[in-house]
C-alpha cells in the first residue's frame with residue numbers, strides 16, 4: 597500500500613499543478629473586504645480515507661474561514677440540540693436555484709419558511725434556533741462539535757468577523773425580513789452576530805477532510821467507532837450538501853462530480869465521499885473526506901479551480917455516489 601500511496605500522491609500533485617492555472621479564471625471574493633487578502637493563485641487539497649491513507653497536495657497550510665461551510669455544521673448542531681423534526685419545521689429542504697444571498701423566495705406567499713438551511717435566509721434562521729442568550733452561548737455547541745471532530749478547538753478570525761459585520765447590509769436586510777415574517781427565534785442582533793462568528797471560524801483543508809470523512813461515515817469516527825453526529829442527522833446534512841451545497845451550481849456539481857459537498861466564499865470546499873463497492877481497483881472505495889482550498893471563485897461563488905480539480909478526481913477515481 598506504500599506504493600499505492602506514492603502513485604496516488606504523484607497523480608494528485610500533477611492534477612493540482614495543472615488546475616492551479618485555472619485559478620486565473622476566477623476572482624477572490626471582495627464583498628467582505630478582509631477576504632480579498634487571500635492569495636488568488638492558491639490551490640490545495642487533502643484527501644483522508646477511511647482506510648487510513650491521507651493525500652495532501654498544493655497549498656495545504658493556508659488557514660481560511662469556514663464562511664458558508666459553517667451552515668452545514670450549524671444545521672447539524674441545531675438538529676442535535678433541538679431535534680430533527682423541530683428543525684425541519686423551521687426550514688425546508690428544497691434547493692432554490694438562486695444565489696446564496698437571495699431574498700426573493702421569502703416574499704412568495706406559498707413559501708411558509710426559508711427554503712433550505714444552506715442559503716443565507718435559512719442559515720440565519722437555523723442560527724436563531726441555537727440555544728443560548730448570547731452569541732458566545734449559541735456558538736458554544738458549534739465549537740464543541742468541531743472540537744469533537746478535529747481534536748482541537750478552532751479559533752475565530754477576529755479581522756474577518758469585523759469585516760463581515762461591517763459589510764453586512766445584505767445579511768441585515770435578510771435578517772430584518774426574517775424578523776418581520778416571524779421566522780427568527782432569537783434577538784436579531786444576537787443571531788446575526790452568531791452568524792458572522794460561525795462564518796469567521798478559522799480552519800485548514802486537513803480539518804475539512806476530517807469533517808468530510810466523518811460525514812462520509814454517517815457521523816461515526818472511523819478511528820474508534822464513536823458516534824459524533826447521529827446517523828440520521830449526518831445523512832440529512834449530506835442530502836442538503838448534494839442538493840444545495842454549491843449554491844446555484846449544485847445541480848451541475850451533482851451532475852459532473854456527484855459528491856455531497858459544501859462550499860464557502862473564502863474558497864473552501866468540504867466533500868464527503870461515502871464508501872462504494874463498484875470497482876475494488878479504484879482508490880478510496882471505503883470512503884473518504886476531501887478538503888479543498890482555492891480562493892479564486894467562479895460566478896456562483898465556488899472555488900473555480902477547486903471544482904475542476906474535484907471533477908477530475910471524481911471522474912478518474914469513480915467517486916460519484918450515483
Ligand code: GLN
Pocket residue numbers: 662663664665696697716760767795859860861862897
Ligand atoms: N459570510 C458569508 C455571507 O453571509 C457567507 C456566504 C458564503 O460563503 N457564500 O455573505
